[in-house]
Amino acid sequence: MKLVVQVKLLPTPEQAAAMEATLRACNRAANHVSWVAYESGTRDRNGLQKLVYADIKAVFGLSAQPAVRVVKKVVDAYSALAASLRAGRLGDPSSKRYRKATGSPVGFGPEAAQPFDDRCLSWQTDARTVSIWTVNRRMRGIRYTGSPDQLKTLAEYRRGESDLVRRGGKWFLIATCEVPDPEVYEPTDWLGVDRGIVNLATTSDGTNYQGRGLTRYRRWQARKRAELQAKQTRSATRRLTRRSKKEQRHATHVNHRISKEIVSIVQRTGRGIAVEELDGIRERVRLRRDQRGTLSSWPFHQLGQHLAYKARQAGVPFLEVDPAYTSQRCPRCGHIERANRPTRDHFSCRRCGLAGPAGHVAGVNVRNRARSAWVFVTTPVPAPT
Incomplete structure (x- = not known):
């Protein structure tokens, strides 16, 4: 079975600045690739890569492998959108949500998660550090931490890509682990x-x-959101964020x-x-x-x-x-x-x-x-x- 393990990164200020610049550059490139995919109607990975690969490297400063991951990220986003449309999760074609989803290219925020494969990001589980490619240079020795169970699962079963995420000013890596399924026993009841x-x-x-x-907590959160939204100040907007x-x-x-x-x-x-x-x-x-x-x-x-x-x-x-x-x-x-x-x-x-x-x-x-x-x-x- 596939499990997702999240660990918290502990970068130095220099490492954090390099990762932030990398994340923003990758998402600017992803928005460009998404616009090309929307205008040309190209959704397959190989066809889209032929159209945008040179521009990604020349304009956005990405090297070969990160450029490939950006294209794959955009293709996956359009595949997820198509699956949602087929399943009817966005309503029928005449609904407002459906028209909004299909009326413009898929967008990526400046700090949206970015996937990295083993060529761009390597794990040193014994030292609890990672080495990651950035637009400045390759940053080595970035420390990470997590619960003992997560660290054990990560060291034994990690496979495939890892996503770099920034949330609330903190940095995280989300890794996929393939854990073998235990044998299901015969239940007594x-x-x-x-x-x-x-x-x-x-x-x-x-x-x-x-x-x-949980219901009381949700109501309290709703009241706080309403109070902050009513203020319409920059400070209130920051607190809402x-x-x-x-x-x-x-x-x-x-x-x-x-x-x-x-x-x-x-x-x-x-x-x-x-x-x-x-x-x-x-x-x-x-x-x-x-x-x-x-x-x-x-x-x-x-x-x-x-x-x-x-x-x-x-x-x-x-x-x-x-x-x-x-x-x-x-x-x-x-x-x-x-x-x-x-x-x-x-x-x-x-x-x-x-x-x-x-x-x-x-x-x-x-x-x-x-x-x-x-x-x-x-x-x-x-x-x-």
């Missing part, structure tokens, strides 16, 4: 996980991971903590993890205007991704099951009715009287469906006679 907005996750064991703290993506990082941290705890529990008890398949839920539901912000900021997909990759990393079985009526079905008698859930937090079966927290009941239904689905998946198909 399943732990159903119901994901929600108020309660981020509720398991079939009855454990509830509430999202009230510093606060950017802080809320996103906080939500990611919460999801990491929840998923890590769930995976450790099922690994210790020999069970598997089952979640609802919620893809496309934002397109299926219709909400009031005051509810749209809450749904759009609901990090359910990220929590599912964290559970999936952490389970795979630990060799834990992972299943996605049909989400239909998991919050309305009685796990004891099987009766399905909307009235079984009189309130958001409470479940009460109209037939047999089973009652309890709605998230817990949904988690039990997810667990039961995983039991049936796993039997179907592991049952061998008989050979034709």
Whole structure:
């Protein structure tokens, strides 16, 4: 499996200035290449490289290999855009988002991430330093740091490109590591996980991971953003820039903590993890205007991704099951009715009287469906006679 490891660079002022100049030069070149690709309609790497390779080296001061990586970066950006358009993530061709995305070249900010291969950037894992090409000269001995687990994974499994990133005035390298998959064990049972907005996750064991703290944090951040935007001063703009993506990082941290705890529990008890398949839920539901912000900021997909990759990393079985009526079905008698859930937090079966927290009941239904689905998946198909 592929993992992404992020380490923090500790450059000297000279090294930081050289990396900043390199990042800005590469992104100026990328914007030029993007404009050529947009005007000419050329999207393949070899064809685009023939058009812009000489200009990148002569005008922007890049050497051969960084010039090639800039072209590849632009081609990948247009490929990602095309995939989003095909998947309908930007709406139909008549929508404003679709027209905005296709009406101009793909743009790159002055400090957008830049990929480097092993010819441009080399790792000295024993010394915890890197050597990186810059527009000034090759900078050697740039120190880096990270958690012990990250450093161990980086030293053993790093493969391919590494991205140079500047965020909040700090420098990072993001490396791709190919870690071998452990063998998935046969589960003794399943732990159903119901994901929600108020309660981020509720398991079939009855454990509830509430999202009230995250909701309050989001509201506080929204008020602060509104106050700073209303001031319309340079100082307020700088503070908004510093606060950017802080809320996103906080939500990611919460999801990491929840998923890590769930995976450790099922690994210790020999069970598997089952979640609802919620893809496309934002397109299926219709909400009031005051509810749209809450749904759009609901990090359910990220929590599912964290559970999936952490389970795979630990060799834990992972299943996605049909989400239909998991919050309305009685796990004891099987009766399905909307009235079984009189309130958001409470479940009460109209037939047999089973009652309890709605998230817990949904988690039990997810667990039961995983039991049936796993039997179907592991049952061998008989050979034709």
